[in-house]
Amino acid sequence: MSSDDGANWLALPSVPTGSGWTAAVPNPRTAGFVSLRVTASDTSGTSVKQTVIRAYAVG
Template sequence: MSVDDGAHWRQVPVIRTGPDWTAAVPNPRTPGFVSLRATVTNPSGITLTQTITHAYAIG
């Protein structure tokens, strides 16, 4: 997650619940936007990264 348009990224915990995964993204205390980035790697080593800038607004 990033709260400064991707200048700095912070890892967040990801929890597996059965077949699903949930990321615990803490909201910042100040108004602004949260950007999200996910990276996945399959057993063959192929990696995919997806970034969503301004995924949602706070405040």
């Protein structure tokens, strides 16, 4: 997650849930936007990376 439009990123732990994965994203203390980035791969080496700048607003 990033709270500065992707200039800096904070890695968050993820946990398996049912058929997927979940990560708790903490909201920043000040008004602004949260950007999200996910990277995933499987055992065969297939991977995906997706970034959403300003995924949602806070405040």
